[in-house]
Structures are given as C-alpha cells and as structure tokens.
Amino acid sequence: MSNTIILDDSAVTDDAIGAYPDQKTIEQRLESGFFLLDKGAGPTSHQVAAWVRDMLELPRLGHGGTLDPFATGVLPLMSGKAMRLTKQILEHDKTYIAVFQFKNEIEQDALDAVMEQLTGRIYNVPPEISAVRVQVRTRKVHDFTLLDQSAKRIVARIRCEAGTYIRTMARDMGLFLDQPVELKELRREDSGRFTLDDCVQLHDIADAIWLWKECNEGEALLRMLHPTEKLLAGLPRIVVKDSAVAALAHGAPLLRPGIVSIPGNLSSGQNVLVTSLKGEAVCFVKVNCDSESITNMEKGEIARPSAVLMSDDVYPRRW
16 A cells, blocks of 8 residues: 555645644644753753743643753753643653763773663663652663763763663663763753754743744744644644544544545554644544555544544534
8 A cells, every 4th residue: 555545635625714834823833832942951841841831821831851950952842732742752762962970990891891781672770869650661772872982981872762761871881880980961962853953942932932922023933833743743644624623623533534545554553643634733543443444434433532632613613
C-alpha cells in the first residue's frame, strides 16, 4: 500500500470556519500552542513555566521534559490543550552536552571502556532528588561521544532515550572507575526534532509579550508561539471532512463516511492523529481496524477519540 490512501478526493473545506495552522492568531495559539525555550541555569523548569504563564495571564502552562535547575537547553512550554501532548514530548529522544568532573586523573583506556559500558541498553535508576519514583529500569543510550578532555574533566555528547538521567550516568561512571564523578554542567541540545536553533530566551518571550500587550504589536510573539500542529508534524494522520470535525471535538466516534484519507499502514489498536482538511489537529484516536478494512468499509465506527485537541466551538454542529 502507498503511504496515504485517499478515500474521498472530492472533499473540500470551508475557509470561513477554522484556521490553517500557520494562520492562527495569538489567541488561538494560546488555546493550543507551545514555545521552545532555551532554559537558562538557575530556575527550575516549573518556575520558568510559571513565569511565562503569569506574564500571559493564563490559568495553566506546562513544560515537556524537566531540566534540573543547573541544566540548560531545549525546554518546550505548552499552553492550553497542547498540555495534553506532554506524553508525546516526553517520549522523544534527547541529546545532551555534559561536563563530567573526576576526582583523580583517569587513564584513556579506562575512560573508553566505561563510556562503552554506558552505551546501549543500560540500567538507569533515577536519582533520589528526581521527581519520579526511584525504581530499577533501563534506558537506551544511542551515542556517548567524547568531545574534549583534560586531566580530570571530560566533555561528552550523549544521545539517549527519553527519561535517561545523566546524573545517574555520572554516578555509574564513578562506580566503574572507583572514584567520585560529578556532573558539572548539562545542556540539552535537542528534544525530538527541535534543536537549540529553534529556541528563544526567556527575556525574548517577556519582550514579545510586552510588545503584544502594551503596544498591540504581536509579530514577535507569533514567531515564538507555535501552533500545536508544528509539534505533531510527521505523525501518521487520518484526515476528516469538516462535517466530522465538530462531532469529534464533542467526543463522538469517528465514522467511515467522515474520512478523507488514511495512512496506508494502519494497524488495529494504533493511536493516530486526526486532522481537518486545513491541517488542524482535531484529536488522537485509537483505531479498531486496519487500513485494508477501512478501505473496504462504507459505513461504521472506525475509532473513538483518546485525546481531543480542538475546542468544540470552532466547527459548527451538523447533527
């Protein structure tokens, strides 16, 4: 099968309702959108999220992928319904630049051996200071690359599975080398497909909010506050007609007549993004049949929403 199966090539969308993602207003993006922050050292992830929340006078604003106070780098901040996507954010691979300090000088062969031991599937128990329950678990370290070193210090790049604690890796290096190893600096270079090049500083967000509120100039804020759809780019999706969008936004099941296109490799039980013809994120659904079955159906229930992302007042009810 091809990547996309078109089930209704005559479907069209009404431009008078809804909005193409890149044309969404600031208010619409605040209802479901996100910032990409280059977090500085000092505050917790919760604190910077709270500062931005208060500046925007929002009831809630969350973050995806906690960074320790001393750590810096890519930190998504989600507003409104985008907060329901925290799980998707947390599951992305991450890349870090880490500075490790050794108590004693270390031989190159021993260092190479330890870095090899800490590459691949490793045990990674959360440190006691972490916000999650301490338990034995494994995480995959895809790459552990030496970038620079001195007698008692190294700089390394670590690309790893989400939820990997670099502080734990420092502790484990110390156990292998029989000496204390301290994580001195940590910078997250990327989170999923988002990199530091995509990020802005906290003061940039503050300035953009001030311009929007005090001078009615929203251009800077529009550049920083992204629509939710940018967060979901690349995910397999089912595209539905305008008539189905409102029903799904109210929690109704997805029915076969409302579908425009589906991925060619859907499997029963798969969680899939549903979008409108404009590309708006409507909801996630768990499909109860595969692509071939859907293609051969003329009516019937395909799936039920597992997380609704669109407000129920955007598209008019048609039932």
